[in-house]
Amino acid sequence: MTSDSSANAAGSSVLEAGGPSAVIAQGITKTYGEVTALDNVDFTVRPGTVHCLVGENGSGKSTLTKIIAGVEAQDSGTVSVEGRVLSSIDPRTAIQHGVRVIYQDLALFPNMSVAENVVFQGNRSVLIPVSNRKARKKASEALAALDLNIDPGTRLGDLSTAERQLVAIARTVSSDGKIILMDEPTASLTSREIDQLLETVDRLRQQGLSFVFISHKLREVTSVADDVTVLRDGQLISTGRAGEYSQERIAELMTGGLVENNRRETPAQEESEPVVEVRGLGLASSFHDIDFSMHRGRVLGLAGLVGSGRIEIGLSVAGLVRAERGTVRIHGESVENRRADNRLQYVPDDRLTEGLFLDWSIADNIVTNHLDGVVTPRGTVSPSKIGELADDWRSKLRVKTPDVSHPVSSLSGGNQQRVLLARALAPEPDVVILNNPTVGVDIGSRADIHDVVRNAADEGTAFLVISDEPAELLSICDDLVFIHEGRIIDRRSADSLSEETLIDIISEGGRS
Amino acid sequence: MIKRLLGSRELLLAAVILVLAIVFGMLAPQFFSFAHMFGIGRSAVVLGLLSLGLLLVMITGGIDVSVSATAVASMYITSVALLELNYHGPFLLAAVLAVVIGAVFGLVNATLVTILKLPSLIVTLGTLTLFRGGLLAFVGSDRLRELPAKMSEFSTAQLFTLETGGRPAPFHVSVAVLIVIAVLLAWALRSTTWGKSMYAVGDDEVAARRLGVAVTPVKISAFVLAGALAGLAGIMSGALNRAADPFTIVGVEMDALAAVVLGGAAVTGGRGSVLGTMLGVILITMVAASLVLVGIPSAWRHAFVGIFLLLGLGIPALRQRRIEKARGMVVSN
Numbered sequence: 001m002t003s004d005s006s007a008n009a010a011g012s013s014v015l016e017a018g019g020p021s022a023v024i025a026q027g028i029t030k031t032y033g034e035v036t037a038l039d040n041v042d043f044t045v046r047p048g049t050v051h052c053l054v055g056e057n058g059s060g061k062s063t064l065t066k067i068i069a070g071v072e073a074q075d076s077g078t079v080s081v082e083g084r085v086l087s088s089i090d091p092r093t094a095i096q097h098g099v100r101v102i103y104q105d106l107a108l109f110p111n112m113s114v115a116e117n118v119v120f121q122g123n124r125s126v127l128i129p130v131s132n133r134k135a136r137k138k139a140s141e142a143l144a145a146l147d148l149n150i151d152p153g154t155r156l157g158d159l160s161t162a163e164r165q166l167v168a169i170a171r172t173v174s175s176d177g178k179i180i181l182m183d184e185p186t187a188s189l190t191s192r193e194i195d196q197l198l199e200t201v202d203r204l205r206q207q208g209l210s211f212v213f214i215s216h217k218l219r220e221v222t223s224v225a226d227d228v229t230v231l232r233d234g235q236l237i238s239t240g241r242a243g244e245y246s247q248e249r250i251a252e253l254m255t256g257g258l259v260e261n262n263r264r265e266t267p268a269q270e271e272s273e274p275v276v277e278v279r280g281l282g283l284a285s286s287f288h289d290i291d292f293s294m295h296r297g298r299v300l301g302l303a304g305l306v307g308s309g310r311i312e313i314g315l316s317v318a319g320l321v322r323a324e325r326g327t328v329r330i331h332g333e334s335v336e337n338r339r340a341d342n343r344l345q346y347v348p349d350d351r352l353t354e355g356l357f358l359d360w361s362i363a364d365n366i367v368t369n370h371l372d373g374v375v376t377p378r379g380t381v382s383p384s385k386i387g388e389l390a391d392d393w394r395s396k397l398r399v400k401t402p403d404v405s406h407p408v409s410s411l412s413g414g415n416q417q418r419v420l421l422a423r424a425l426a427p428e429p430d431v432v433i434l435n436n437p438t439v440g441v442d443i444g445s446r447a448d449i450h451d452v453v454r455n456a457a458d459e460g461t462a463f464l465v466i467s468d469e470p471a472e473l474l475s476i477c478d479d480l481v482f483i484h485e486g487r488i489i490d491r492r493s494a495d496s497l498s499e500e501t502l503i504d505i506i507s508e509g510g511r512s
Numbered sequence: 513m514i515k516r517l518l519g520s521r522e523l524l525l526a527a528v529i530l531v532l533a534i535v536f537g538m539l540a541p542q543f544f545s546f547a548h549m550f551g552i553g554r555s556a557v558v559l560g561l562l563s564l565g566l567l568l569v570m571i572t573g574g575i576d577v578s579v580s581a582t583a584v585a586s587m588y589i590t591s592v593a594l595l596e597l598n599y600h601g602p603f604l605l606a607a608v609l610a611v612v613i614g615a616v617f618g619l620v621n622a623t624l625v626t627i628l629k630l631p632s633l634i635v636t637l638g639t640l641t642l643f644r645g646g647l648l649a650f651v652g653s654d655r656l657r658e659l660p661a662k663m664s665e666f667s668t669a670q671l672f673t674l675e676t677g678g679r680p681a682p683f684h685v686s687v688a689v690l691i692v693i694a695v696l697l698a699w700a701l702r703s704t705t706w707g708k709s710m711y712a713v714g715d716d717e718v719a720a721r722r723l724g725v726a727v728t729p730v731k732i733s734a735f736v737l738a739g740a741l742a743g744l745a746g747i748m749s750g751a752l753n754r755a756a757d758p759f760t761i762v763g764v765e766m767d768a769l770a771a772v773v774l775g776g777a778a779v780t781g782g783r784g785s786v787l788g789t790m791l792g793v794i795l796i797t798m799v800a801a802s803l804v805l806v807g808i809p810s811a812w813r814h815a816f817v818g819i820f821l822l823l824g825l826g827i828p829a830l831r832q833r834r835i836e837k838a839r840g841m842v843v844s845n
Binding site: 069071090091092094095096101103106107108109110111112116120121122124125126127128129130131132 | 700702703704705706708709711712714715716718719720721722723724725726729730778782783
């Protein structure tokens, strides 16, 4: 019931040598407002190969995936699959041509069972009978093929992040797709699960399937890729056979030789008196026995897989989620209501829904946390003081805008992130918690934001940084705490650590 | 499997119904008569049809509070038209006309929700008053007692009549109609690609769209079917009461909402079942029909519906919190 007859008919030619390329994207350009996400990019996937698409956050990888999948419409350029230009830009057409995608946010249905999720194919919505028994069987087979021990009857919403990721993979693999796009499929997987995934990819490649594989983890890239394409700031930087690329070369191409890993030179000495002291923090099965101290002028990073509990720990220290056990002391005193304490600031990763007031002006966004700084002696808020304060922060953080009275929604992602940082730093806090501070930010802004963090740290602010990107953690942190399944498994000083080792510790979950 | 069944909403509801039935039966012995049971069935028809329609919309993540207005408008327009035409044909044709009118009202809702992308609660609150007000303003506000003959005759169309203890217990055709429709919908939702798409759209619209689900047609189908079912509910109501009264079926959308939510549907979409909804309908109808029987003033009916609605929302919310806590997911506060 899931197979598509027209797609199957064309499937036999895939293995033939010299057959049409699995995917050809030509001259793809895509802009969002003022930001160019992709600039005249060409991209070709040979049949039966794994093509790794690499690039930093915001380089345009995900956008390219979405365009091939028909989810986003390009401004110009064409996509053809197996020699046929996609007639219309919509997901259904792409699916009919055998394109399957594992999205970063998985695109699963939490209220459906695992079996329904694995088997569900959206390309028909009319009254065609389906057999739930067969669906269950098919799902069980798909899960077994990936060596997964998940009951297909479980409600998907009751699974952990890693399990959901695996279900998303099972769905893609089981659905007769011919071209599979995987956007960061290993973000929440342990190294054992990653190995299993890579084995599956390899097996399916031998059966003639083609893959586009997006990953940050260069070792995965070099181990699985036949071809490599590097994107940077929406530009095609380099493309070719995987043999021509070493991990070092890919890293250099991704960053443009911009030495982004300039670590902090002279981190402040650990003082005897910590600014924040976390002791025995625990919440249900989310995290347990979390102990760490943050010191004046030092940047502490929380490293771990997606779903390891890092973010919950950050939220809990910030007072946004109440921990059940343990204490958080600021300057030695236990503070219960940390949310209302201006000495501690939290910067969320989702600036659009959790962070900024999009329709408000840049100035109003910056001062919301620091109204004390803009009141007149009579106790009213002074518009001119708001303007001054905002102008001050605009120049300090180099926010690119002619006027701070413009709405914050008129800014690019990188500049919005600066506004968010300005808001957190305006009340001169002692502690700032950053959750993925450079998500969806171009490389230039990213280096600037890192500078802002370093400078603020030099002036004495203590930072707690949660990031999915190993390079970012190494670039701005002094110390790292590794979280696996809600527990601290390791503590390291950042300057003795290579990116390789960091990734090893994260994905092996302390087994090494 | 058994554990899942025990934890299911349907079983919980069935247990509540059973306990209440025993209580009612102890207070009023005539509760456990076929006559009373079948009577409950007959009273449940209108609410049942409206609830099924609302269920469809709620599965897709929307809400339709205009079903009661759609029902009364379809019924009244059909009655007026048929009287005007001096119609003497079968009831079936009248029912078809009402269903078509209801579907058109559903299409109005669907258009506003899908094309203008307005929130369905606001749209249907608007059309609720619009349909009802427009009906009174343009079609009429008189209660019509003289319906076409076949329509009035339908009120006594019994499928069969049991004679127990000297008292006849008639089983009305409309109850069978409700059951057939419920079974068909249950099948379509559980075991067809359309049904799966309905749940998918309600569960995560973006994900559904990315998987190629034709989201807009699916949503339109839900609203149109809700309108059609409301049209059928309306004509049944008119026929069963042997009168076309533009002031009936007021506020029933709240009972329907309570029934659907009690039955396990989520206001956020992607969840809900026909069985659960029908159990919700039975619970509400049974309580409403039996209050007088056990000597509680019928004014209490609305209070009970309110309590049911809050329970229906509160229980799953508490359960979800517990699960999330146990799974270590962040419970935002």
